[in-house]
Amino acid sequence: MRTPLLLATVLALLTISVAVSAQETKLNPFEKLDTAIPKGIELLEKKQFVEFLSNFITPDELAEVKKTMTLKQLAEGFGKHKGERMLKIFKEIKGTKPVLSKDGATASYKLKAAVDNKSEITFIKINKVWHVKN
Numbered sequence: 572m573r574t575p576l577l578l579a580t581v582l583a584l585l586t587i588s589v590a591v592s593a594q595e596t597k598l599n600p601f602e603k604l605d606t607a608i609p610k611g612i613e614l615l616e617k618k619q620f621v622e623f624l625s626n627f628i629t630p631d632e633l634a635e636v637k638k639t640m641t642l643k644q645l646a647e648g649f650g651k652h653k654g655e656r657m658l659k660i661f662k663e664i665k666g667t668k669p670v671l672s673k674d675g676a677t678a679s680y681k682l683k684a685a686v687d688n689k690s691e692i693t694f695i696k697i698n699k700v701w702h703v704k705n
Contacts, residue, residue: 601626601700604678608665615658620646629695629702660692
């Protein structure tokens with residue numbers, strides 16, 4: 572009588588443990604460039620510029636921008652003037668390998684053709700998350 576109850580309890584605890592462990596290890600897509608860049612493409616294609624900018628602008632730059640405008644206002648301007656160019660850049664670098672700094676906190680991708688007089692795009696890792704460095 573006790574064995575089935577004990578077995579059921581152990582199985583229930585294992586199930587809960589596995590579920591909690593899976594949630595804890597769920598990766599933020601912005602923690603790795605291999606997932607951040609495709610996520611950025613997805614957001615740009617869907618024209619979700621607020622979410623794109625809130626994830627890819629560095630926290631300091633975002634705080635500075637919010638002193639003069641809302642994130643929504645920034646996103647509207649970005650969508651009109653830079654969204655398509657950024658999408659083109661992200662698609663170009665997807666699946667390619669960046670040049671990493673020695674400490675691994677900066678990653679630069681060379682572009683085939685200059686965009687807005689820039690021949691590369693650089694990402695910087697802040698608090699485990701990759702951001703576009705301006």
